[in-house]
Amino acid sequence: MTGTGLRGAPRSVVAVAAAAVLLLALPVLALVQRAPWSGLSSLLTRREVVDALGVSLVVSLLAAGIVLVLGTPLAWVLARVDLPLRRLVRALVLLPMVLPPVVGGTALLFALGRRGLFGQWLDRWFDLTLPFTTAGAVVAATFVALPFYVVTVEGALRTSGEDLEQVASTLGAGPVAVLRRITLPRLLPAIGAGLALAWARALGEFGATITFAGNLPGRTRTLPLATFQALESDPEAAIALSLVLLAVSLAVLIPTRDRWLPTR
Amino acid sequence: MSSPRSGPPSGHTGTMALSVDGHVVVGDLRLEASLELTPGELVAVVGPNGAGKSTLLRLVAGLVRLNAGTLTLGGHTVDDGSDRGLVPPHLRRVGWVPQDRLLFDHLTVAANVGFSPRTTDERVTALLDALDLTALANRHPGECSGGQAQRVAVARALAAEPDVLLLDEPSTALDAGSRQRIHALLDDRDPGGRRRPAILLVTHDPAEATGLADRVVELSDGRIAGGLRP
Amino acid sequence: MRPGTFVLLVAVTVGLVIWLTTIAPDDNSRPLRILVASSLSEVASDLIDAWTETLSSEQTVSVELIAGGSNHLVAQLRDGAPADAFLTADPDLFDDLAAAGVALGRQETGLGHNHLVVAQPAHGPTRSPIDLRDPSLVLVACAPEVPCGGTTVARFGDLPVDSFEASARAVVTRLALDEADLGVAYATDVSSHPGLVPAWPQEPICPCVSYAAVALSTAGTPFVAFLADDRAQSILTIHGFPVEPPQ
Numbered sequence: 220m221t222g223t224g225l226r227g228a229p230r231s232v233v234a235v236a237a238a239a240v241l242l243l244a245l246p247v248l249a250l251v252q253r254a255p256w257s258g259l260s261s262l263l264t265r266r267e268v269v270d271a272l273g274v275s276l277v278v279s280l281l282a283a284g285i286v287l288v289l290g291t292p293l294a295w296v297l298a299r300v301d302l303p304l305r306r307l308v309r310a311l312v313l314l315p316m317v318l319p320p321v322v323g324g325t326a327l328l329f330a331l332g333r334r335g336l337f338g339q340w341l342d343r344w345f346d347l348t349l350p351f352t353t354a355g356a357v358v359a360a361t362f363v364a365l366p367f368y369v370v371t372v373e374g375a376l377r378t379s380g381e382d383l384e385q386v387a388s389t390l391g392a393g394p395v396a397v398l399r400r401i402t403l404p405r406l407l408p409a410i411g412a413g414l415a416l417a418w419a420r421a422l423g424e425f426g427a428t429i430t431f432a433g434n435l436p437g438r439t440r441t442l443p444l445a446t447f448q449a450l451e452s453d454p455e456a457a458i459a460l461s462l463v464l465l466a467v468s469l470a471v472l473i474p475t476r477d478r479w480l481p482t483r
Numbered sequence: 484m485s486s487p488r489s490g491p492p493s494g495h496t497g498t499m500a501l502s503v504d505g506h507v508v509v510g511d512l513r514l515e516a517s518l519e520l521t522p523g524e525l526v527a528v529v530g531p532n533g534a535g536k537s538t539l540l541r542l543v544a545g546l547v548r549l550n551a552g553t554l555t556l557g558g559h560t561v562d563d564g565s566d567r568g569l570v571p572p573h574l575r576r577v578g579w580v581p582q583d584r585l586l587f588d589h590l591t592v593a594a595n596v597g598f599s600p601r602t603t604d605e606r607v608t609a610l611l612d613a614l615d616l617t618a619l620a621n622r623h624p625g626e627c628s629g630g631q632a633q634r635v636a637v638a639r640a641l642a643a644e645p646d647v648l649l650l651d652e653p654s655t656a657l658d659a660g661s662r663q664r665i666h667a668l669l670d671d672r673d674p675g676g677r678r679r680p681a682i683l684l685v686t687h688d689p690a691e692a693t694g695l696a697d698r699v700v701e702l703s704d705g706r707i708a709g710g711l712r713p
Numbered sequence: 714m715r716p717g718t719f720v721l722l723v724a725v726t727v728g729l730v731i732w733l734t735t736i737a738p739d740d741n742s743r744p745l746r747i748l749v750a751s752s753l754s755e756v757a758s759d760l761i762d763a764w765t766e767t768l769s770s771e772q773t774v775s776v777e778l779i780a781g782g783s784n785h786l787v788a789q790l791r792d793g794a795p796a797d798a799f800l801t802a803d804p805d806l807f808d809d810l811a812a813a814g815v816a817l818g819r820q821e822t823g824l825g826h827n828h829l830v831v832a833q834p835a836h837g838p839t840r841s842p843i844d845l846r847d848p849s850l851v852l853v854a855c856a857p858e859v860p861c862g863g864t865t866v867a868r869f870g871d872l873p874v875d876s877f878e879a880s881a882r883a884v885v886t887r888l889a890l891d892e893a894d895l896g897v898a899y900a901t902d903v904s905s906h907p908g909l910v911p912a913w914p915q916e917p918i919c920p921c922v923s924y925a926a927v928a929l930s931t932a933g934t935p936f937v938a939f940l941a942d943d944r945a946q947s948i949l950t951i952h953g954f955p956v957e958p959p960q
Contacts, residue, residue, distance in 0.1 A: 231717035235724045333851075334891045350892055351851060351875040382585050388572040389544045389579040390599040390643045397573075400598075404589050433876025434856070448879075451784030452858035 247465065254462055255455050262459040270437045271445035272463055275422055278353060278441055282360035282421040283414055289361075290368040290417070291410065295402075297369070298376035316366040323362055324430025331358065331431075355432035356439045360421035368417040375409030376402075415475040419468055498558035500524070500681035501647050505552010505564065507542055514538050515706045516552075520647065525669065525682040527692035530702035536685040537582065539702070540649040543683065544579040545572035557646050576601075578640030578680070582651040584632055586624035592635050593620040599643035610638045614668065630661025637668065641680075648682045654691065669695055744775040745932055748790070749800040750860070751882045752827065752899050753924065754780035756952040757800060763948060764939045782859055782880045790815050790929070797933030800824065803860035804925040815929060822940040824924035825954035829861070829868055832903045833912040834891045840912040848873045850894040853887045855880065860922050865897045867920040872897075885909060901953040917955075924954065 225233065255262065262268065293312065302308060315323055331338040331349050341347045349355035383405070387397045425443040432439040434448070442464045449457035501520040506513060514535040520526055528536050541547040542554065545561065548569055554562035556577065561570035587595050596616070597607040611617045614634045624632055633653060640648060653669075654662040669682065686692055692699045700707055749757040761776050768774070779786070783801040790796060791813045799810070833840055844850055855862035856877035861884075865872070875893070878884045881902050887893040889908040900917065903909045928937040939945055 229717040229720075231721040231724075235720055238724070328890065328892065332890065332892050348851075382581075382583070383587060385544075385546050385572070386579065386581065386585045387587075387598065389546070389575070389577060390639065391573050391601045392598070393573050396600065401587065429879075433853070434878065435874065435876050439876070448856060448858060448877075451782070451788050454788075 250458065250461055250465065254458050258455070259459060259462075262456060263463065265456065265459075267436060267440075267445060267449075268456070268460060268463065271440055271442045271460060272467075274353065274356070274437065274440060275442040275464075275467075278356045278360050278428075279418055279422040281357045282364055283418040285357070285361045286365050286368045286417045286421075287410070287414060290365055290413070291372060294369045294372035294376060295398075298373045299381070312369050313366050315363050316370075320363060320424065320426030321430050322426075324359055324427035327359060327362060327427065327431040331355075350431060351433040351435065351439065353432075353438055356428050356441065359427040359431045360424045363424050363427055364417040364421040367420050368413040371413030371416060372406065372409050375406060379405060411475060415471055419472055422468060423464070498522075499555070500557060501543060501683065502555045503543065503552070505549040505554065505562075507538065507547055507549050509535075509538055509547060512538060513705050514542075516542070518700065518707050520681040520683065522646070522681055523679055524697050525679075525684060525695060526698045526700055527684045527686060527696035528700050528702050528707070529686060529689050529692045532687060534702050535705055536702055537651055539707070540579065540581075540651050540683065540685060543647060543649055544577050545570065545575050546579075576644065576646045578643050578645035578648045580636045580640050580648070580650050580653060582655070584636040586632060586635060586639075588624055591621050591623055592616060592627065595624065595635055596638045596642050598639060601644055602642040606644070607642055610642055614638050615664075628661075630657050630664065633657060633661065633665060634668070637665070645680050648680045650682065650684045652686055653684065655686075655688075666691070666695060743795075744777045745798075745936070746777045746779065746796045747798045747800070747933070747936065748779050748781070748786045748796050750783045750786070750802045750924070751780045751880045752802065752861075752902055753800050753824075754778070755905070756901075756949060756954065759948050759952070760940065760945055761936075763944055764936055767939065784859055785879070797930045798926060798928050798937050800924065800926045801860070802827065802922040802924050803863075804923060807925070807927050810927065810929075822926045822937055824926060824940060825946075825949050826919075826921045826923050827899045827901055827954060828917045828919060828921045829864055829897055830900045830903050830915055831912045832885075832888055832896050832898055832909045833894060834888050835908050835910050837891075837894065840895065842913060844895060844912070845869070846873060851875050851892070852895045852897075853878055853884050853893045854897040855884060861897075861899060864920050864922050868918075869897070904953055 296302065297305065297309060297312070318326075328335065328350065330336050331341070333339065333342050333348055333350065338349065341349070349358055383401050384397050387401045388394075392400065422441075423443060424441070425447065428439065428441060429444055429447075434440050434444050436445075440448075442460055446457050446460040446464070449460060499519045500522045501518070503519075504517045506515040508514075512533075512535050516539055518526070528539065530536055538547060542549065542562075543556075549562045549564045551564045552562075553560055553564075556575055559570075560568065561575055562568065587598065590598070593607065593611065596610060597604065608617075611620055614637070616631065616634055616638060619627060619631060619635075624635065627635060637648075637650070637653070650669075654665045657665065669684070671679070684692070684696065689699075747757065747761065757780070758778055761778060765773065765776065779796075783803050783806060786799065786801070787806045787809055790799065790810060801807075831842075831845060845852070852872060852874050853876045854865050854872060854874045856879060857863055857866050859880060861881045862877065876887070878887065881898045884893075884896040884898040885902045885906055888896045888898075889906060895912055898909075899922070903911060926937050926940050928934040
């Protein structure tokens with residue numbers, strides 16, 4: 220890997236970078252410092268912690284799966300197809316990233332709630348309600364996580380260009396074969412990185428979940444919701460929950476994010 | 484429009500392997516082409532860089548479309564300037580070896596050569612053997628030298644059994660030894676046990692052109708002109 | 714300019730801007746900050762208006778009203794957020810504040826009581842008390858950790874709740890949007906919201922929540938003292954807060 224060592228880099232730039240790292244690391248260090256290490260094991264095995272962890276894992280993994288299935292074709296279309304309203308579509312895709320999550324959750328409620336624009340048909344025809352269910356939490360998590368995946372994969376597709384796909388087609392491979400044998404295998408690193416990012420976002424989602432899916436232990440109370448609640452009545456449990464979230468997130472992010480955007 | 488051309492090499496009558504008569508506009512470049520190739524013929528296109536030589540090859544390959552005119556391969560019209568009449572690259576029987584070679588890094592050399600759905604294992608083995616690549620069969624393109632990579636690219640295109648082979652500056656950036664091997668390969672009328680396809684070779688080196696080609700055609704000012712016998 | 718110098722200059726400027734915008738103004742110039750439980754937000758703003766009318770022209774001061782879940786506000790106060798008075802539905806929280814050294818003694822003023830009501834969206838079907846235990850209906854209630862939630866558990870025991878909301882106001886919102894069939898909220902919230910009605914005729918009974926106020930600084934003491942006034946008590950009554958608990 221190229222790059223100067225720490226010694227060769229301009230000192231003032233490194234100093235400001237160090238301040239940025241400090242800003243990010245300080246809250247984490249404070250959390251670890253306040254942790255009740257002696258009683259931690261009994262805290263971590265408490266029913267509400269285990270329940271919240273279970274809900275969080277189920278919701279975030281399902282959301283990641285949906286993001287993979289929906290997001291890959293979307294990224295491909297955005298990168299490769301000359302859409303008439305491409306700018307509008309891209310802005311729409313990025314919207315959940317910039318929208319405050321509670322606003323997103325409220326919008327989801329108006330769209331998919333029991334009396335929602337589309338939700339009322341779900342209720343009337345299929346007897347299907349999303350609010351207050353785990354499925355609803357999955358929908359909220361998918362909504363906020365999708366842009367992260369699409370942006371990563373679309374970026375990789377744009378960077379890698381179409382040259383190899385063109386050669387493959389002159390060799391006789393049809394469009395589907397090109398996708399299967401050239402595009403997707405080369406896209407795998409970006410898909411992995413995008414999924415890790417999307418999953419982490421889904422895991423940490425709070426505002427949209429609590430607004431759309433509600434808050435019930437064992438069904439919709441994810442780790443972030445449980446932490447928020449515990450903060451008011453039982454700070455020690457809140458810290459324990461935060462540590463669980465921290466550990467799970469770091470365990471996945473550290474090995475998979477060597478670069479922001481995997482280059483070829 | 485079209486300029487006088489000397490007759491085909493052996494008084495050939497019948498279907499042209501390639502026939503193009505039209506123009507294409509790509510960005511600032513306007514290319515007018517009027518050219519015919521008989522089966523098995525090697526025609527070299529010379530001209531300065533940026534004149535549109537690569538565009539000509541991309542046109543025949545189907546990666547660029549004529550604005551007006553006709554392009555036929557083996558007597559079939561594959562491009563008539565309209566969207567409906569356009570035959571996509573994967574349905575044309577051309578082999579395109581671009582200047583950057585563009586080998587598939589994630590596949591082995593053997594998998595590269597055997598990539599085309601149209602080829603067979605026997606053909607791949609024969610080509611690897613003919614081009615002295617058998618030892619590299621299980622290596623990846625990243626491990627090959629420039630000359631080896633060039634041979635892999637040519638083998639890959641030939642394995643697809645094309646009627647027309649398109650070579651973009653095949654021996655630029657190669658050392659003398661590799662260049663000799665490529666030239667020997669192109670001289671061979673029978674690489675890998677099959678009759679050689681018609682070859683359209685683009686180069687900026689006139690000596691290479693006259694040394695290899697049955698005919699040399701000049702491309703300048705966006706027009707293909709002439710068809711001179713060496 | 715060398716790149717390193719430029720970066721340093723930018724960093725120093727950013728640091729200066731951050732410092733200037735966050736240095737706390739001295740006590741004389743900052744507005745009076747009053748924290749209230751969310752169910753009290755409307756009545757509190759009327760009380761503040763009434764109180765500022767009693768002040769002479771030199772004494773006028775601007776007042777900042779911050780509403781939220783009681784537990785949430787207490788957590789912030791414990792961690793040192795600056796405030797002058799606190800109105801809440803859980804006077805037990807005052808112990809927490811006193812222990813953290815935040816409250817000025819326990820000078821409380823009783824503000825009245827509020828009792829729970831089972832409510833439903835205004836145009837919903839007729840319901841009866843059995844429906845409260847019906848698992849096929851969507852039921853929302855306050856989380857047990859907040860005052861209205863604790864009171865709900867004390868009154869009704871274990872209910873098939875579908876979502877534990879952070880405040881009574883959130884329960885009201887769910888019902889108002891017709892996303893829930895039944896909800897347990899405060900009588901004052903239900904009666905003041907046109908989209909909600911009590912689900913069946915209900916007598917006001919306790920366990921109830923009692924509201925109280927405590928001063929957190931000398932600046933807040935006059936306001937808290939005002940709350941014991943007749944004028945303040947009548948405002949509370951107008952908003953539906955009975956001063957005496959129901960039997």
